[in-house]
Amino acid sequence: MDTGKKIVAQERENWIIVDNHHEPLVSQELFDKASCRVSHDGVKGKRMKRRNSFFICGHCGKVMQLRVKSRNRYYCNSRIQQRENACQKANIWQEDLENAVLCQVRNMADVMMEQRTARKDSGRDERKAVLEKLIADSEREMQQWKNTKLSLYEQYKAGSLSREGYIVKIEKGKQRLEELEGIREDAMEELESLQSISDDTGVCDADLQEISALDNFDLDKLKMLVEKVIVYGEDEIEIVWKVDDPFRRIKRQ
Numbered sequence: 001m002d003t004g005k006k007i008v009a010q011e012r013e014n015w016i017i018v019d020n021h022h023e024p025l026v027s028q029e030l031f032d033k034a035s036c037r038v039s040h041d042g043v044k045g046k047r048m049k050r051r052n053s054f055f056i057c058g059h060c061g062k063v064m065q066l067r068v069k070s071r072n073r074y075y076c077n078s079r080i081q082q083r084e085n086a087c088q089k090a091n092i093w094q095e096d097l098e099n100a101v102l103c104q105v106r107n108m109a110d111v112m113m114e115q116r117t118a119r120k121d122s123g124r125d126e127r128k129a130v131l132e133k134l135i136a137d138s139e140r141e142m143q144q145w146k147n148t149k150l151s152l153y154e155q156y157k158a159g160s161l162s163r164e165g166y167i168v169k170i171e172k173g174k175q176r177l178e179e180l181e182g183i184r185e186d187a188m189e190e191l192e193s194l195q196s197i198s199d200d201t202g203v204c205d206a207d208l209q210e211i212s213a214l215d216n217f218d219l220d221k222l223k224m225l226v227e228k229v230i231v232y233g234e235d236e237i238e239i240v241w242k243v244d245d246p247f248r249r250i251k252r253q
Contacts, residue, residue, distance in 0.1 A: 058232035
């Protein structure tokens with residue numbers, strides 16, 4: 001009583017529990033079934049909340065809520081809190097919205113697979129391998145020149161190489177070193193250009209194939225390519241991709 005609070009939490013070992021003190025209103029079997037259902041609904045609710053965070057209202061930026069009825073609808077909660085606002089149209093059937101997103105994500109997966117195939121067909125991967133080898137060979141020869149330069153100096157100091165011969169070899173080495181640096185820089189520049197136009201999504205071909213073949217809305221798989229979906233109304237949505245976007249604003253037919 002001296003805590004100033006209406007309720008004070010107690011450790012379970014301090015509870016006073018008397019089993020079967022009152023006549024039960026329902027059977028133990030029915031109670032267990034109800035408890036199981038409540039637990040299942042709780043998990044389902046968490047899963048649905050996770051799904052809801054995928055859809056965002058395009059007018060106020062709030063997370064779309066899901067109303068569960070005979071046919072479920074996504075809606076913006078602000079349109080309930082404030083009857084007169086710009087979010088009145090942010091209300092859409094769950095099936096229509098999820099199918100529209102699923103269709104576009106499957107199309108994106110198809111486009112990405114086509115782009116990867118085109119890159120392979122164009123020999124880009126082969127060229128990349130050639131450039132990487134050229135860079136490695138140049139760096140290796142440049143490192144070898146350092147050892148050769150030291151060896152020449154030791155020969156000159158030991159008297160086995162004349163001063164003129166030493167100077168000639170050093171000059172040739174410097175010229176070759178400049179050539180190697182130029183080759184390396186050109187190769188690195190071309191390689192960087194190739195990498196900048198290649199996709200770096202981290203999504204493997206097998207995942208793209210699975211996404212392309214999806215029949216049902218699978219949030220985990222769709223999130224491989226999609227950051228979020230912005231809903232403006234029943235006839236207009238925008239998908240924010242995690243990859244380069246060949247599409248822009250999408251009008252649902």
